[in-house]
Amino acid sequence: MSYDFDKVIDRRGTDSMKWNVGEDELPMWVADMDFETAPAVLDAIRRRTEHGIFGYTEVSDDWYDAYISWWRNRHHSVIRREELIFSTGVVPIISSVIRKITDPADHVAILTPVYNIFFNSIVNAGRIPEQVPLHYGPDRTYTLDLDRLEQTLADPKVSMLLFCNPHNPVGKIWDQKTIRWIAEVSQKYGVTVISDEIHGDLTDPGKEYVSWLSLPEELTSNAIVCLAPTKAFNIAGLQTAGVVVRNSKLRYRVWRGLNNDEVAEPNAFAVTAAVAAFREGAEWLDALRSYLYENKQLVKRVLEQDVKELKLTESEATYLLWIDCERVETDSRKLAEFLRSETGLYLSHGSQFGMGGEHFLRLNIACPSVTLKEGLLRLDRGVQKYSEISGLQRR
Ligand SMILES: Cc1ncc(COP(=O)(O)O)c(C=O)c1O
Numbered sequence: 001m002s003y004d005f006d007k008v009i010d011r012r013g014t015d016s017m018k019w020n021v022g023e024d025e026l027p028m029w030v031a032d033m034d035f036e037t038a039p040a041v042l043d044a045i046r047r048r049t050e051h052g053i054f055g056y057t058e059v060s061d062d063w064y065d066a067y068i069s070w071w072r073n074r075h076h077s078v079i080r081r082e083e084l085i086f087s088t089g090v091v092p093i094i095s096s097v098i099r100k101i102t103d104p105a106d107h108v109a110i111l112t113p114v115y116n117i118f119f120n121s122i123v124n125a126g127r128i129p130e131q132v133p134l135h136y137g138p139d140r141t142y143t144l145d146l147d148r149l150e151q152t153l154a155d156p157k158v159s160m161l162l163f164c165n166p167h168n169p170v171g172k173i174w175d176q177k178t179i180r181w182i183a184e185v186s187q188k189y190g191v192t193v194i195s196d197e198i199h200g201d202l203t204d205p206g207k208e209y210v211s212w213l214s215l216p217e218e219l220t221s222n223a224i225v226c227l228a229p230t231k232a233f234n235i236a237g238l239q240t241a242g243v244v245v246r247n248s249k250l251r252y253r254v255w256r257g258l259n260n261d262e263v264a265e266p267n268a269f270a271v272t273a274a275v276a277a278f279r280e281g282a283e284w285l286d287a288l289r290s291y292l293y294e295n296k297q298l299v300k301r302v303l304e305q306d307v308k309e310l311k312l313t314e315s316e317a318t319y320l321l322w323i324d325c326e327r328v329e330t331d332s333r334k335l336a337e338f339l340r341s342e343t344g345l346y347l348s349h350g351s352q353f354g355m356g357g358e359h360f361l362r363l364n365i366a367c368p369s370v371t372l373k374e375g376l377l378r379l380d381r382g383v384q385k386y387s388e389i390s391g392l393q394r395r
Contacts, residue, residue, distance in 0.1 A: 003284055007368065009034060017032075024344045025344040026378060028365070031364060032234060033366035035366065038285070040280035045269055066277075067227065067242050069279075071213060074208075075209070076211075078213065088239040089241050090198045100256070107127065108127050108162055110161075110162050111134055114164050130152055140313045142172050149182070153186055159192065160191060160194065161182070163193055164196045165197055168320055171314070171316055171317050173207060176215075183212070187221070191222070193212070199318045202318050213225055222250070225243065228241035233277040295365040299321055299365060310379075311326075313360075323361045323363055330359045332361050348361065
């Protein structure tokens, strides 16, 4: 079957957070896609809608089976039914777990630059983000500073590591050796790990992410693993996620916390959509991954040929591209504001992702290529103008 990712859908006037922008603005910031979800998901929701009654909903056996089969078949990971808990979202899980499992004023380690909302979950709970900057190499790839992370996890104040795999915003897939090392070191120092794997299905064609759940059983006893179909199938607004905790004592505490926080029960579409995605969405997802890969190649070409002062970092996963703008402006907030006001192109500026993000822009490429081309034209125009104003020699 073929799928039409070129179809442009007007999202204005739908209360879309991404598209709640000025008429001439082009939003390429928040992580949702301008594509319709998979036909199987749409059909399942339509059928559910036709029923016409939207009362309280339970988590069905099908929901558990769908997650278990998907992670077994696609990610070589075993999930046992009793280890899996429903929740309304990954951020609700993270916020709840931080409140329940750590104490006020504890430090929570994060590898920066990282998904900005991690900071909110930590700070809003009265905990302290402990930033461990990733090492940014001259070849524009990111690696883990092992010594710095070990020192951080050894610090008695640090009781949790919030890990993002694949890593938003730098698009990195962590390899098995690194994950294993983090698991061992976190266990050594009694640190609980949250592994946020929401982008796990959005890898480049031919690449696979390594789930924490693929580690040997004994290395997973301190882990809380967040999974969801929402990024890959563009159903974030349906609020559906799962969390796997192997250790039964830890699991009880997570489950209790999610229930106390009232984020453990599904809305009328949450289960239906997740089941359809994981049971019938594989082919669509693979077509989507190919389309996103082509979009990445387009950005790469345009930056290499036309907007040479911006440098794309290596990306293997997610539809979020991380662009180094140091040659134009070291404070990317300024550049992002300029691009928005001058050209309407709305990107995320890097400083909101923590230390090491200051001279980067994040570009969401999950849109029809015609939209992306328009975005890249605006980017070129904006950078040219910014360079002229700041007296920079172009190219
Ligand atoms: C790493 C990461 N975790 C969580 C979320 C949001 O999860 P949810 O919508 O399930 O709360 C996002 C959204 O962009 C994300 O990038």
